[in-house]
Amino acid sequence: MSPTLTVQGMTCEHCEQTVEEALEGVTGVRDAHVDRNAEQVTVDGDADEAQLVAAVEDAGYDASA
Template identity: 45%
Template sequence: MTTTTLNVKGMTCNHCVQAVEGTLTELPGVERALVDLKANSVAVQFDESVVTIEKMTVAIEDQGYDVEA
């Protein structure tokens, strides 16, 4: 398992937290996702042989948020 932190812009409330965590944990290979609303970030534990950071980024952006490098 690998852990990475993605910077996510546009999250403002608990609904945003649920949307981002939910969409990530639905991806095959994502073990855990934990949003830090104050830091505008999400820590993701994932199997890099199953899912890529690019796929996670697209999933978050599909929810209406911006992922910054």
């Protein structure tokens, strides 16, 4: 499963890294690919989408599945 999230509020490479690290800390996530310009993140793994959204929001960004 590779869900794609919409993430708003990323403005720089540091933001991308923060979102990647937040998602990679979720159980079941193997990798996260962030595209700041498209405001999207593709996640490789089998984590629950609600957990992914919560992790991004806890990192300080707006997210939706």
